[in-house]
Amino acid sequence: MRLGAGTFAACCVAIEVLGVAIFLRGFFPAPVRSSSTTEHRAESPAPEPSAGASSNWTKLPPPLFGKVVIMLIDALRDDFVFGSKGVKFMPYVTYLVERGASHSFVAEAKPPTVTMPRIKALMTGSIPGFVDVIRNLNSPVLLEDNVLRQAKAAGKRVIFYGDETWVKLFPKHFVEYDGTTSFFVSDYTEVDNNVTRHLEKVLKREDWDLLILHYLGLDHIGHLSGPNSPLIGQKLSEMDGVLMKIHMALLSKEKEALLPSLLVLCGDHGMSETGSHGASSTEEVNTALVLISSAFERKPVGDRRHPKRVQQTDLAATLAIGLGLPIPRNNVGRLLFPVVEGKPVREQLRFLHLNTVQLSKLLQGNVPLYEKDPGFEQFKMSERLHGNWIKRYLEENSSEVLLNLGSKVLRQYLDALQTLSLSLSRQVVQYDMYSMAVGATLVLEVLALLLLSIPKALSPAAELDVPLSSPLFSLLFYLTILVLSAIHVVVCTSTESTCYFCSMPWLAAGGAMLLMSALLCAIVSALTKTVVSAKRVGKNPAPPSVRWSELDLLILLGTMGHILSLGASSFIEEEHQTWYFLVSTLCLALCQEVCRNHFLGSDGDPQCGLREEPGPEGAMLTMQDGAEGCAALEEDRTRAAASAFERLGSMEQRMVLASPWAVLCCCRLLRALNQTGVQGAHRPDLGHWLTSSDHKAALSVLAALSLLAVFLLVQRRCSPMSKVALALGLLGVYCYRAAIGNVMSPWQRGNNDISKGIVEARFVYVFVFGILFTGTKDLLRSQVAAIAIKARTVGLWEIYSGLVLLAALLLRPHNLPVLVSSLLVQTLMAKFVWKPLNHGVAEVTVMHYWFGQAFFYFQGNSNNIATVDVSAGFVGLERYVEVPAVFLTAFATYVGPVLWASHLVNYLSSESSSHSALRHACFCYALICSIPVSAYIILVTSLRYHLFIWSVFSPKLLYEGMHLFVTAAICVFFTAMDQTRLTKP
Amino acid sequence: MKDTDIRRLLYAHLLCIFSVILSTFIPSLFLEDFSVLETHLTWLCICSVSVTAVNLVFYLVVKPNPPSRRSSLSHKVGRFLKCCIYFLMSCFCFHVIFVLYGAPLIELALETFLFAVILSTFTTVPCLCLLGPNIKAWLRVFSRNGVTSIWENSLQITTISSFVGSWLGAFPIPLDWERPWQVWPISCTLGATFGYVAGLAVSPLWIYWNRKQLTYKNN
16 A cells, blocks of 8 residues: 555554553553542541441540651661661660660652652552642642641641651641751751751640651761761761650650650661662662650560561551541551550450551542452451451450450451552552553554655655555464464463553454554565665665765754753753754754855855766765765755855845844743743743733733734735734734733723633634634635635645634733744744755754744743643633643643644645655654654653652653644644645646 | 875974963962862963964964965054954854853853853964955855865864864753853863864874875865
């Protein structure tokens, strides 16, 4: 089957989108979440189960501890407390662990072993997945149910000193706090002194219930000099002293208090042998956890057992029970049983029951077949036993039998808890490698196919042979399918963790496998063809050496450099700098080309004596003196460009010379408009200046001028009808902004009522649809009528102007200059650079792509989810409606790439004489977009245990996926335009 | 003829490299706490002056380009003044380009300007010495196949390598390593210097290597 290069590229990108979607689904496992997360109404606690006789204990059990102090030491690895270092440097803690009234554990943290997710895990008892971050749009506030929220609701007074991450996570939860920043890693004394200095006073006071201390110094020392540095010992001794001070103070207080107090010593994550953390090695995962309270039994001398291994999430449930609070909803941890061991059996059972009920509720919300889960069965069983026990307990008060039965029920409960907790936590932590592999394979196969078909697709005919029937008869195809399905069966039946690709219906999974093997066959056949043709060419002597112009070289190097830069987290954070840099360099390269054509155009290349004889002899000569080689092709183009140049008037020549500089100036101004990225985000920029309420007048003038400029730039090629519509639409945009109070309106002075601007926005939507409709109508008419070309050009331009109008509505008013400059740069480049210099289709396409990317960042976007302007999704809508809101937000975010791509269609269909230009452009666009995506997928897979995987790499992955989706839409649009042309003779 | 030319070129370039190296070491004998990174601006000035001086002396002594026909004193002085103006203009041009590339407009203006000066020293000064204030000749040398002697060829190589060096020097700036040399414009000036030195070192070798293929129209 023969396909146009454009159609082929569109299909490829569509398959790639599928691959990326599967990959993303595997990369971001769904979180374990109770169904009623958003509502926080107080549920009544589960009553004590009872068979027949009614138990009167329906309220929450009272707190076990009066005051609780949590001393969290960042990067407190287990051997710092329980190992030789602990014995040496932390004598008091060692004494408490070995003989005192304490319980010690090795708490296992789940990767990513980074502070913020770990704090969330400690306080919510859940395992934070990345999806949480997206769901909260990077809002740092912890919205999930957690111990601190419950404590606050119960009227407990919480005090916090230490890492300011807590203050961001729990704003307004603390009655008193002092945050220290962890920004200066080289400081390891001040950060801790800033925490300790408060202790003296606080420990004397009575007005708190929960005190949280987060010490950062140990982690900083680890980052600086590793876990074996002598500084570690000093720091541990210091911490030991602090802990002793707190413990003494608590003990002295306890005498007059009713309830005992609890001191918790814990770490958030461990420390690897190099001193960093983030991944999942044993050293990073194991943390120390020591609970100290006089309520616990003192241990006999010489009883030095190795501490039990527990999960870090278990602390949340324990704290909740200890403070007499409801267990956080999404908790997957279980109560640390030794803590309640000293209590009467009835209370112990009650605590365990509460925990099990909470876990089983969570299981019901997340697993469809929860009734078959062994944990749930165990829970039902133990609940029944518990009920029987209560009945017997209420009847006959105490006996030996009752105690024995009670301990049996306890064991049953503990088993149930363990099974439930395991099956819940298994769902979140692991990457679903199988789905990731399937997605990555699809994407890479498509990329290979695209790369292999470059020579064919960029040939003048721009058509490709896609062998669709041959795979059906090839052995390879069936073998691959067989192997793939064998792998599928093996993986899906053996794996313990849930896997998305396995849970897909068989038909869909089979389809994906079919696609994979078909692609493999296509690649193999394309490869053989290339090799064969290369051999044939190899026999011919002297293939014409096409020399790359400086611009091609820049484009190639720029693309490569960009891909390489994706491996560094800073370059991803500051990706806008890469694009600005590339675009500036592109402008300078264009400037150089323009100058050369201008000054040397008439007598250019005097040394090159070959241009009279551009034939095989010329090519031969070129090969011989490589330094002087000017290939015939390149030479022809330069000639043509130079002669085209000469035909321009002197005024236009001057414009040609000036336009790259004008573009550079434009870009520099836009750079100052929105500071984005991480390092520069806090710097003052024009955008903030404009949006501050003092400068509303300036913003209004700017917005009005920008809208006027948009009209002037767009109207010149529109039909009269759409000119009027455009003018009214832009007026409507201003009215909308005035109505919602962004800009001042000239006709409502001093009137401060701010509406949602629904009417105005819908007024603009009407014109957007009108212009798009006229454009489509013109395009359709061009298929049948004789005046095809003109109607087509006008139709395309109208679609373009409709998109511009929509962008003007959705962009924030201070970003309107971005839209204007985008239009201005497009006009300048098209008229004075691409046309006179006769750039090839591939070059023009890549330049459009680069500019599109740069404008994406000019608008204030970055690779951080937080910069997405969500408000665009509410323009003209009464309330949140999912489909239009998502569409509008996506359009507003990707305005730059979309507008540039649609300008590309316009430019090529109006200027280019070659009938295959659009197909070439589509192919190039698909290729240039899919290379970074594929490279990035491989990178992310290999860096999945990187320290910044959740904060930097994952959001970028989402952006890349979305960008690919937009690209697919653009490619389909290209192909559609190409089809309308094909039908014309 | 050719081999002697290449040898002269090599010596000249070695002299230039030597002057760059000396400019990093000699001042510490006279100035207290001088170091390339901490007192960067001083180093920039010294390096620029020394490289300019070496270039001037060398081109006055060796005279690689054929002497011009008119050699009256007033003509020479006019030519010299013109060269100075060209140099200043190139400094301002580079400054503008740096700002367009994203250098801060107001703060660090002196640093940016000194970067422009040092880049002009590496690129414009040799051009002025060799080609004189003649834009057409410059454009000819820097277009493809426009060189007419090994001097011009080496000029092309060193200039382009200086530009590429300063271009590459901008890449480490966004990285979060927090090293002292990542501050604007130190990495760029260092990149330009390394590019210049590399160009100086490579160009005689490259010309020597390709001496069979290189045929110049005019000699």
